[in-house]
């Protein structure tokens with residue numbers, strides 16, 4: 118009896134989970150479906166069965182080179198993530214292991230910068246970029262992405278580092294570890310999972326960032342987000358091509374997410390399963 | 392060797408003074424227990440000796456060497472933490488080997504010592520596991536293993552057994568005592584469990600609000616407490632304190648008498664009272680007796696002493712085991 122109920126519950130829960138997942142995934146799925154339609158098909162209206170033509174992909178690739186924005190996306194997301202970690206690891210480290218009574222305030226202040234709408238600083242940032250010659254450069258955008266994601270990176274790392282019990286570090290000190298030994302043998306191994314999942318999440322965030330990447334680039338440094346956007350306006354609305362471009366843009370990050378999901382989930386639940 | 396001398400050691404956290412100034416000598420090979428109520432500074436004192444906290448003033452000497460400013464690693468001490476503080480990403484074997492590895496001992500010597508420690512501590516079958524896959528008692532043994540392999544000049548224990556259940560605590564207590572007899576190394580042990588203090592210690596240090604109230608052997612403290620605090624803290628159940636009129640015949644403002652030093656009778660005695668709660672432990676029965684002019688008095692009776700709630704009993708203090716205290720709470724001898 119009990120088993121029957123729990124089996125039925127399991128079935129209901131499974132179906133519910135699938136429905137939720139499908140609802141969340143549906144826009145992406147429909148993008149992929151539309152990308153496999155011909156242009157007339159795409160404007161006809163809602164239709165889940167495409168004609169499986171690849172003509173949009175061919176047009177997209179011949180009209181605009183996919184490779185260049187792809188490389189820009191890689192450079193920007195990986196570059197800005199590494200740069201952010203370079204700053205955030207020591208910052209989060211000192212805040213977690215030798216906090217002062219201002220630490221909480223600083224963390225809150227950093228987070229509060231994320232509450233401000235980006236548009237509010239668009240003009241000053243644009244002017245600064247223009248005057249320093251950083252507009253449409255990889256360097257400029259990397260710096261920009263680093264800065265906007267830095268608060269989140271610091272927060273995430275801070276939370277992970279706080280999970281490392283101080284007594285373990287004290288034990289290492291009692292066991293005769295030098296500062297270097299303490300870092301290499303004890304701290305680093307315990308910090309690496311947190312750093313890795315922060316890194317993955319930040320790469321995804323940076324890859325998907327569309328506000329600044331579209332506004333501060335034209336051609337040279339334009340990443341895939343700008344690549345998608347470029348299909349929407351100048352030529353009117355070509356749904357199939359736009360979808361093909363979107364699919365090409367999100368594919369790499371989806372694949373990366375898929376392969377690293379174990380690491381991502383473990384990182385996100387690090388504290389819970391310790 | 393492990394003779395430790397504290398001279399006027401003082402510790403403040405910001406404006407709060409936790410240890411006002413302590414002088415203490417711990418002889419080589421002694422098993423010293425720090426006891427005291429929660430928050431009295433036991434852990435702080437231990438951490439000062441370990442070097443995990445800096446002294447505000449005063450000096451700490453180990454084997455004649457002033458180590459007040461020395462880093463923890465340079466003091467030659469090993470510590471076992473209440474939370475075990477094992478390295479979660481290392482196997483049991485690597486946990487135990489870690490201090491040796493830090494001391495750059497050669498791999499075959501490490502192998503030999505770890506194997507030996509694992510044998511002594513019954514961990515041989517668990518060497519390849521991670522701490523997360525061990526029970527509380529096993530983790531504690533790994534922590535002890537990690538401490539013994541480096542052959543420190545003294546061991547520091549901070550409430551090592553308080554996360555274990557009662558039965559396991561009893562076994563581990565014996566194991567640690569046995570270890571001390573084998574190694575004959577100085578051990579400093581912090582606890583607030585007075586059974587641990589009484590059974591394990593060569594010397595007990597009773598702390599109260601950062602001050603040493605008394606230092607002595609377990610029986611010294613039991614038989615000759617210096618003051619009311621020690622008298623009330625050592626011994627279980629607690630010593631009964633009698634004040635005012637009932638204390639007058641004994642020529643002292645306060646008189647203390649332990650539950651086991653009251654003679655119990657159903658017919659006659661010095662004090663007459665009514666039984667409140669009776670706690671039957673099997674071997675003993677503790678009666679809480681409400682005595683007129685005296686108050687609640689705890690008394691130990693034999694396991695099969697048959698009285699129940701509401702019965703009238705008579706209590707007679709054993710004249711030779713009475714403790715007398717003056718107005719300041721100090722013992723009158």
Ligand SMILES: Nc1ncnc2c1ncn2[C@@H]1O[C@H](COP(=O)(O)OP(=O)(O)OP(=O)(O)O)[C@@H](O)[C@H]1O
Nearest residue numbers: 404407409427428429430431432433434435436583
């Ligand atoms: N880092 C610190 N900063 C400020 N105050 C502290 C700090 N560490 C300890 N204290 C204070 O010092 C006092 C003694 O603390 P300690 O941990 O030594 O007590 P304890 O005797 O070990 O207690 P317990 O039996 O509960 O472990 C406490 O009042 C505590 O609040």
Ligand SMILES: [Mg+2]
Nearest residue numbers: 433434435549
């Ligand atoms: Mg403590």
